[in-house]
Amino acid sequence: MRVFVIGGTTADPTEPMFKTQKALLEQACYQLGCSLGTAGHSVIVCSPFENSADIEVMRGFAETLPPRPAIEIHYPDSQRVNSQFNEVLSRFQISTVSRYPYPPPQVETREAFQYAWLLCQLNAIERSHLTIAIGGKPDGAANMLLLIAEGKQKPLLPISFLGGAASQSFYRRRYELTDRLGEDIDALQDSQSINKIVYLAERLVDRRSTSTVKIKGNRPNFFISYPRARPAEADYVETILRRRNMVVFRDETDFGAGYDIPRKIQEAVFSADVFVALWCREYACSPWCFDEMELALEKHAQSQLELWIFCVDDTRIIPRRARDLVFYQIKSRDELEGRIVTLLERMENTNSKK
Incomplete structure (x- = not known):
């Protein structure tokens, strides 16, 4: 399956807890990348820049043994972003890549790029079989993206131990998640249980993709x-x-x-x-x-x-x-x-x- 990971810290760089959160985020996303690659799932990312969750997912993904599944990149088609992605893919020795470029902003301002990245992330959610969310500022783009994913009834696993938008999504959907995953949802609240997330993702997608086929006989x-x-x-x-x-x-x-x-x-x-x-x-x-x-x-x-x-x-x-x-x-x-x-x-x- 194709998995899109949305991640971010909930604290600002000026806050004392920022470094601790950043380290937890990076470690969790690195482990997710390793687990997804090992399990044979494709990864979808949007950002090639350091200090992003995407980079750590790619780093972990690249360290799994070949043959690896494909990695999808959804990004604004600007020279700067293209060059950075080429450098990262070369550094991590990732060769099986599907590129999805989107129109870049007409002016390279911070605000214009925010909307350009948002377009890429929305399309990444549409392309994915499941989205994994971790952290993210409640008043930022991550919260809006998760609300859109929920509204479209897209499969979503919100990891709550970093708080933020993902935690809010977890508590909005905790009864649905409990119904589908039982007590295993406790792993979504525990930073030491990241290695179980891919297993939960597979269960969620397998169950959701169950067809309404009625078996014709005693055995299929x-x-x-x-x-x-x-x-x-x-x-x-x-x-x-x-x-x-x-x-x-x-x-x-x-x-x-x-x-x-x-x-x-x-x-x-x-x-x-x-x-x-x-x-x-x-x-x-x-x-x-x-x-x-x-x-x-x-x-x-x-x-x-x-x-x-x-x-x-x-x-x-x-x-x-x-x-x-x-x-x-x-x-x-x-x-x-x-x-x-x-x-x-x-x-x-x-x-x-x-």
Whole structure:
């Protein structure tokens, strides 16, 4: 998933507590960057300047082992900002980057740049699957951004131990968060529990992205979509599912480009409850796989199919309708099995309540 971190101190630089707050903010954002990169999630940042939360998130993200997921940068397209981002990305050796430049201010004043950054942050919230907030002045832009995110019902995790706008958001939403996360929300109030935040983020997004699909039988039907040149991952997914007595369909025929999807494939997708896409370079180059995914996206848009996208290499998601869906970056077979088990448990719990 794509995660946007909004952070800032609540104290002014002239106040005695500023240095302590700044150190806590930087350490927390550094740990978040490490955790997000390790878990295979993309990071969205807006500022390349020192003393920002964004820098510490990037610093932590850069120290995770490759292959790393992509990092998105949303920024005013001025020469100064571009140069600074290029320097930071080079220093941290971050090469997989998606750039989203926005119009720079007509005049380079502090006030004009504040509005330019605000535009970038608003778009970053829209692009993200979840926003993590920490600190931020109650009377500043952070408070307005969080209120907008709440109004749009965007997934949001407010970390409250630094106070400020994030703390206010936490107390506005504490009953909703308790309902979704239980007693685990205590981690949002504890500076020593930053390593648990990504786990909570995954739970929040997984639960929110639960489809309204009604299982057709006693067990869900699965369709595995994969490139025929890479059957190993499909073999493993099929084994995991069949061990749990799931109904699995996968087609092992290589028809090549230029052929329409046979009727049996269409019927298998239409009868499936879950479409599992094993996204990779070979998948992106296969018209056959694209046709299967287009069918799945149509059914998913009608809330008739759950769509699980596992990215087994660092190839970017190409189909437009799939880009904003939650996907899972997978680095190992253990990660793949763990994610499938979690999703199965979430599906079972959701359907048991219907």
